[in-house]
Amino acid sequence: xxxxxxxxxxxxxLPAHPVLLLVLLNATLALHWVFVGAVLGGTLIVLHNAVTxxxxxxxxxLNQAILxxxxxxxxxxxxxxxxxxxxxxxxxxxxxxxxxxxMALWWLLIIPLVVGTTYLFYVAKLxxxxxxxxxxxxxxxxxxxxxxxxxxxxxxxxxxxTPSAWESVWRLHGAxxxxxxxxxxxxxxxxxxxxxxxxxxxxxxxxMGLAYDEEADRAAIEIGLRAAPVCIGLQLAAGILLVVxxxxxxxKAVFNGSLVSLFSVLxxxxxxxxxxxxxxxxxxxxxxxxxxxxxxxxxxxxxxxFARDGIRRAAxxxxxxxxxxxxxxxxxxxxxxxxxxVVAAAAVITLLRLxxxxx
Amino acid sequence: MExxxxxxxxxxxxxxxxxxxxxxxxxxxxxxxxxxxLALAERRANREGDAATRAFLKTxxxxxxxxxxxxxxxxxxGIWFATSVVSPRAISSxxxxxxxxWAAEWTMxxxxxxxxxxxxxxxxxxxxxxxxxxxxILAATSTVTLILINGILSFMLTPxxxxxxxxxxxxxxxxxxxxxxxxxxxxxxSLALAGAVALLLMALMRTVPAAVREKITRLAYKMMLPALAxxxxxPWAFSVIPDRSQRFIQGGAIAMTLFFAMGMACFGLLxxxxxxxxxxxxxxxxxxxxxxxxxxxxVGYACFEFVREGVRKPYVLEGFMYSTGVTTEKGQALDKRAxxxxxxxxGVLSAEPWALPSGKTVADLPPQxxxxxxxxxxxxxxxxxxxxxxxxxxxxxxxxxxxxxxxxDVMHEHRPMMPPFPGxxxxxxxxxxxxxxxxxxxxx
Ligand code: HEM
Numbered sequence: 062x063x064x065x066x067x068x069x070x071x072x073x074x075l076p077a078h079p080v081l082l083l084v085l086l087n088a089t090l091a092l093h094w095v096f097v098g099a100v101l102g103g104t105l106i107v108l109h110n111a112v113t114x115x116x117x118x119x120x121x122x123l124n125q126a127i128l129x130x131x132x133x134x135x136x137x138x139x140x141x142x143x144x145x146x147x148x149x150x151x152x153x154x155x156x157x158x159x160x161x162x163x164m165a166l167w168w169l170l171i172i173p174l175v176v177g178t179t180y181l182f183y184v185a186k187l188x189x190x191x192x193x194x195x196x197x198x199x200x201x202x203x204x205x206x207x208x209x210x211x212x213x214x215x216x217x218x219x220x221x222x223t224p225s226a227w228e229s230v231w232r233l234h235g236a237x238x239x240x241x242x243x244x245x246x247x248x249x250x251x252x253x254x255x256x257x258x259x260x261x262x263x264x265x266x267x268x269m270g271l272a273y274d275e276e277a278d279r280a281a282i283e284i285g286l287r288a289a290p291v292c293i294g295l296q297l298a299a300g301i302l303l304v305v306x307x308x309x310x311x312x313k314a315v316f317n318g319s320l321v322s323l324f325s326v327l328x329x330x331x332x333x334x335x336x337x338x339x340x341x342x343x344x345x346x347x348x349x350x351x352x353x354x355x356x357x358x359x360x361x362x363x364x365x366x367f368a369r370d371g372i373r374r375a376a377x378x379x380x381x382x383x384x385x386x387x388x389x390x391x392x393x394x395x396x397x398x399x400x401x402x403v404v405a406a407a408a409v410i411t412l413l414r415l416x417x418x419x420x
Numbered sequence: 421m422e423x424x425x426x427x428x429x430x431x432x433x434x435x436x437x438x439x440x441x442x443x444x445x446x447x448x449x450x451x452x453x454x455x456x457x458l459a460l461a462e463r464r465a466n467r468e469g470d471a472a473t474r475a476f477l478k479t480x481x482x483x484x485x486x487x488x489x490x491x492x493x494x495x496x497x498g499i500w501f502a503t504s505v506v507s508p509r510a511i512s513s514x515x516x517x518x519x520x521x522w523a524a525e526w527t528m529x530x531x532x533x534x535x536x537x538x539x540x541x542x543x544x545x546x547x548x549x550x551x552x553x554x555x556x557i558l559a560a561t562s563t564v565t566l567i568l569i570n571g572i573l574s575f576m577l578t579p580x581x582x583x584x585x586x587x588x589x590x591x592x593x594x595x596x597x598x599x600x601x602x603x604x605x606x607x608x609x610s611l612a613l614a615g616a617v618a619l620l621l622m623a624l625m626r627t628v629p630a631a632v633r634e635k636i637t638r639l640a641y642k643m644m645l646p647a648l649a650x651x652x653x654x655p656w657a658f659s660v661i662p663d664r665s666q667r668f669i670q671g672g673a674i675a676m677t678l679f680f681a682m683g684m685a686c687f688g689l690l691x692x693x694x695x696x697x698x699x700x701x702x703x704x705x706x707x708x709x710x711x712x713x714x715x716x717x718x719v720g721y722a723c724f725e726f727v728r729e730g731v732r733k734p735y736v737l738e739g740f741m742y743s744t745g746v747t748t749e750k751g752q753a754l755d756k757r758a759x760x761x762x763x764x765x766x767g768v769l770s771a772e773p774w775a776l777p778s779g780k781t782v783a784d785l786p787p788q789x790x791x792x793x794x795x796x797x798x799x800x801x802x803x804x805x806x807x808x809x810x811x812x813x814x815x816x817x818x819x820x821x822x823x824x825x826x827x828x829d830v831m832h833e834h835r836p837m838m839p840p841f842p843g844x845x846x847x848x849x850x851x852x853x854x855x856x857x858x859x860x861x862x863x864x
Contacts (some may be wrong), residue, residue, distance in 0.1 A: 065773040068422035068508075072747075072754035073516035073584060085523075133537045136490055139497055140529045146500060147522050150515045155422075158508035162424040165505045172440070172498035179490050231424055232778045394520035394590040398527070401564075405527035408557055409534050416538045418550035 062225045067380055068155040074387035075151065077395060082148050083383075087366035089144035094251075094362055095258060096138030100178075101207040102259010102292070103127050103134065106284060107185075108200035115196075122273040123280050124195060126266060128186035132179050134262070139175055152383060153221065153373075160221035164235035167213050178206050211255070212248050219244040222376040246306060250299040254362070257292035260285045261355050268351055282346055290339040293358065297332050300365075307372065314375035321371030324364045331361025421745035421758035423508040424774040425796050430808035433506030433801070438729075440498040445725060446613070446718065447492030449606060452566050453614025453643065454485050455559040458539075461639055462555060466548040473632045476625075478543045484617060486540045493533070507801070509745035509758070510736040517593060518572050525568040531561040563607070570606055574598045577732045578660055579739060584754055597660035605653040605724070608646035612690060612717045615643035619710035634703040641698050647717065648691035654684060654724065662738060664836060665731035673837065676730050679723040686720030733802075733837040742839035744801045746771075760842055768843035772797035791854025794847045802838075805858070813858040824859070825852040 075082065107124045114120030149157055161168045185199050216238040220230060223243070230237050238244075264285025266272045272281040304315050304325070314321045338354035374383065428436050458477055465473040503511045515522070535558035542551055571594040575582070580596040582589055618640040622633050658669065658680070668676040693713050697705070736743045740750045746763060747755040756762065758771040769775060769782050775796040776782065782790060795805070795812075804811040816824065828848045832840040841848060 063773060069757045071512045071516045072751060072756075073513055076516060076519055132490065133533070136493060136533050136537075137530075139494060140526070140533055143497060143500075143526050143529065144523065146497075147515065147519055147526065150504070150512065151519050154508075154512045154515065158423055158504050158512065161501070161504045162426045162508065165426045168501055168505060169436075169498075171501060172494060175497070176491060176494045179494065183487075228778060231774070389585055391520055391590050393588070394518075394524075398520040398523045401524040401527045405531050405561075408531045408561065412531070412534050412538055412554055412557060415550040415553050416542050416546060418547045419545065 062228060064380070066159075066227055067224055068159060070155050070381070070386055074389045076389060076391040078388055078390070079152060079383040079386065082152050083367075083370060086145050086148035086152060087370055088363060089141060089148070091359070091363040091366045093138060093141040093145055094254070094366075095359060096134050096141055097207075097211075098255035098258030099262035100131055100135045100138055100259075101204070101211065101252065101255040102257065103131055103262050104200060104204045104207055104259070105256055106259055106263050106288065107195075108197060108204050109284075111195055111197040111200050115194075119276045119280050121189060121195065123263075123277040123284075125186060125189040126272040126277060126281075127263060128182055128189065130262075130266065130271075131182045131186075135175070135179055135182070153377070156221040156224070156377065156381070157217075159224075159227065160217050160238075163220060163227065163230050164213070164217060164238040167235060167238060168217065171210060171213055174206050174210050178203060178210075181206075208248075208252065211251055212244075215247040215251060216244050218373075219247060222373045224377075224380055243307075246299070246303045250296060250303050253292050253296035253299050254365075257289055257296060257358065260288035260292055261358070264289065264351060265355075268346070268348060286339065286343050286346060289354075290336045293332055293336040293339070297329065297336070300329070300332070308376070310378070311372045311375045314372050315368070319371070321368055321375070324368035324371065328361045328364035328368055331357050331364060335361060421509055421768075421771045421797065422774075423745075425772070425800055426505045427796075427800060430804060432804055432809035433502075434729075435809055437499065437502045437506055440495050440502050442722065442725075444492055444495035444499060446721075447488045448496060449566070449610040449721070450613040450617065451485060451489050451492055452559075452562045452607070453610035453612070454480075454617070455555060455562055456611060457614045457618055457639065457643060458485065459552065459555040459559045461636060462548075462552045464635070464639075466552055470632075470635075472629050473635055474544075474548075476628055476632050476636065480618070480621065481540050481543065484621070486536055489532075489536055493529070507736055507743070507745065510741055513737060513741060514572070514576075517590065518575075521568055521572055521590070521594060525565050528561040528565045528568070532558060532565065535561065566606055566610065567603055570603045571595065571599055574602045576736070577665065577728060577738050578662070579737070584740070584750060598657050601653045601656040601660070602728075605650050605657065608649050608653070609717060609721045611643040612647040613714070613721075615640035616690075616710065616714040616717050618643075619705045620707065620714060623705045623707040623710045630704075637703045637705055641694050644690065644694040644713065644717075645698075647687055647694070647720075650687040650720065651684065651691065654680075654687065661731065668731045668837070669727065673730070676727055679727050679730070683720050683723030683727065686716040686723065690716035690720060734832065734839040742842075744798055744839060744842065746839065746842045760840070763842045764844065766844075767847050768797045769793055769847065787850045787853040788857060789854075790847070791850035791852065794843060794851045795854055798842050798847075798851070812855070816855055816859050817861045819855075819859045821852055821856050824855050825849070828852065 107127055110117075110120040110124050181199065181203055185195055185203070188199075189195050220226060220238050262285075263272075263281045267278040267281025267283075267285060270278055272278045304312060307315070315325045316322060335354040335358040338350075338357065342350040342354060426433060431439075458481055461473060462477055464470070465477065500511075535554055539551070539554045539558060542554070575593045575596045578596045578598040580592060582593040582596070586592075618636055622628065622637050622640070628636075658666065669680045671677050690713060693709070693716065696702075697709070702709070732738055734742050735748075736745075739748060741747050745758060746768075747759045749761070752759050752761055763771060767782070769790075772793075775793040776785070777789065777793070782793075785793065799812065802810055806813045819827075825848065827834070828841045828851060831838050841851075843851075
């Protein structure tokens with residue numbers, strides 16, 4: 062490829078050690094996935110209910126309950142996406158922006174899609190709360206929009222770590238951003254994971270008595286418990302296939318005994334453990350029997366984020382290594398961020414307490 | 421420079437950013453004010469046990485706060501997406517300088533979202549005091565986000581004593597010379613917007629009881645009064661912007677002069693309208709009157725934003741980076757690829773290989789094609805070619821080659837909104853060859 066096409070890293074260097082930035086990037090990215098996953102997975106369950114539960118009043122009420130939470134979950138998912146968006150620019154900005162511009166129209170499409178999804182959730186919910194039936198069309202459109210969103214995100218992340226594809230993608234005005242199988246595999250892996258998260262989200266709606274009424278709560282638990290292990294199993298299979306099909310130098314990063322290997326193995330362990338625990342929880346779905354596999358799954362997600370980043374660094378290694386970047390620490394502003402993070406955590410706790418002060 | 425070049429036909433990148441930023445800024449600013457209006461009105465209603473006012477506020481919270489807030493949050497993210505595509509080098513430098521500021525703002529966004537949903541969905545379900553406290557938390561955190569983002573945005577025009585990588589750079593950049601006047605201005609406009617929208621609601625919702633109408637209207641006027649301060653804050657901000665930008669406003673760029681004057685006039689009329697209404701004890705606002713006040717707040721503020729963006733030209737980051745992404749002498753020690761000194765020697769295409777037709781090198785190209793590539797690298801950030809935003813062809817109709825060539829040497833002197841031509845003499849010749857194909861009227 063024409064190496065000239067790769068922009069230089071930003072001249073201002075890093076405002077902190079890259080390890081700190083990587084931790085913040087990947088921890089917040091995993092949180093972002095938890096929420097957008099719950100939204101995409103929750104929408105798939107709404108679709109499933111709309112298709113298989115026609116005329117079933119309990120499923121309709123469950124759908125109404127799920128839909129009333131989805132705009133909030135989506136707002137949180139998008140807002141949580143802002144943090145990785147900041148840190149990915151600091152660390153890999155020169156690759157990331159290049160990919161953004163190459164697929165600009167797709168990239169910009171994210172905003173109308175996110176806005177459209179939010180308001181369509183309200184439309185779907187209002188239909189149900191007005192006592193009208195919700196057929197499969199609207200949930201299918203919503204699921205489609207969310208899938209396109211996941212595809213654009215994955216396409217961008219794949220493109221930015223594959224400079225060898227840049228010229229051909231640019232020639233096609235970005236239309237071919239889904240070049241090669243790499244991205245498709247990533248999307249499939251992500252969507253199975255999101256479906257699992259959706260199942261967990263619905264499960265907890267039921268368990269915490271938030272799914273409209275007792276019958277709907279029971280339906281939520283049943284659907285969630287059925288879907289979660291299946292989706293985790295599929296995600297595991299897709300993940301293993303994804304690693305096997307990686308280009309050689311990236312696969313090496315998973316098998317060379319480095320931290321990336323450790324994260325990969327541990328994440329597989331977490332997913333498998335969570336699957337087994339969910340299957341066991343079917344017998345007696347107590348709160349703790351559900352919290353533990355969910356927590357294990359989320360830990361697995363965090364590890365996946367770190368492993369994924371290691372693979373990305375392996376892919377970029379011929380052109381760029383984080384170690385090359387000058388570090389100009391900004392401790393004062395970092396302290397401001399930390400201070401605000403503590404204030405924000407305290408504020409959220411206070412808010413939740415206030416919201417429980419019933420009359 | 422350095423990145424692939426995004427071209428949105430006809431509109432251009434700046435208009436794209438404006439199209440996303442304008443709704444965002446208004447909704448976001450409005451939300452800050454609306455949270456104060458709700459917090460204040462609800463506190464009073466709680467104290468007085470006024471169920472009718474609470475009922476109105478409940479509707480207000482859902483329709484006027486939550487629904488647009490979501491749009492505001494999403495379009496805010498949209499600005500990131502758009503700027504990264506339109507001005508990657510500028511946003512890159514901004515993020516490397518301000519990431520902790522943005523990260524701090526992000527923590528407040530999380531609180532905002534949780535607060536706003538809890539506030540709307542716990543009406544009449546929790547103790548009134550607790551419910552009102554949620555709104556105060558929302559008002560506080562949204563104000564902090566306003567302050568943080570304004571520190572970052574105001575830096576772009578008035579970097580003050582900031583120097584790249586010099587000690588305390590973040591703080592110098594953040595507390596830049598226009599930080600205080602613009603922060604105070606944004607805050608007072610936030611209050612005014614929320615007040616004016618409440619007035620319009622009062623005018624439209626005829627079923628609201630008279631007592632509620634009077635209470636909300638009085639509060640709305642009080643919230644609009646601080647906009648009077650803009651008449652001082654705007655000249656204060658003007659006094660600290662660069663001399664070049666001041667000259668634009670003082671007649672050097674007629675659009676800037678007009679918009680600045682219009683902004684001042686709108687804030688004046690907003691304040692005057694509010695004071696008159698208060699003096700006349702107008703507790704029953706008309707649709708026309710309320711709409712006019714919204715119009716003044718909206719247009720006054722839009723003028724301020726438009727002027728702020730406009731008078732920064734030719735820079736995207738004042739004194740440090742031109743709109744083309746080329747850095748000035750301030751970046752010379754750090755920027756090895758797209759600094760003006762480097763480009764003068766190596767040529768603008770050395771830093772913008774994406775402008776070349778795929779698979780070609782500079783040496784492969786005939787002059788006109790090379791000139792077209794130079795245009796993309798050095799001009800397309802602000803100019804469309806044939807038609808549309810700031811299209812260059814109508815500007816050079818009838819010019820001779822000699823006019824074009826000599827203009828490239830002095831363009832920044834003739835038009836101080838343009839940066840100096842960034843490349844070599846050979847590139848100027850090539851650009852002249854290309855632009856000469858655009859000089860015939862109507863030949864697109
Ligand atoms: C509901 C809509 C969204 C969905 C379904 C979604 C899904 C995803 C997925 C699947 C990935 C992983 C891509 C991969 O590695 O293959 C991802 C990464 C990411 N998302 Fe989202 N996303 C959504 C919206 C957003 C928004 C609006 C933002 C910005 C605020 C955002 C910010 C990010 C960032 C920055 C990353 C990558 C960080 C990195 O590579 O280190 N996402 N998202």
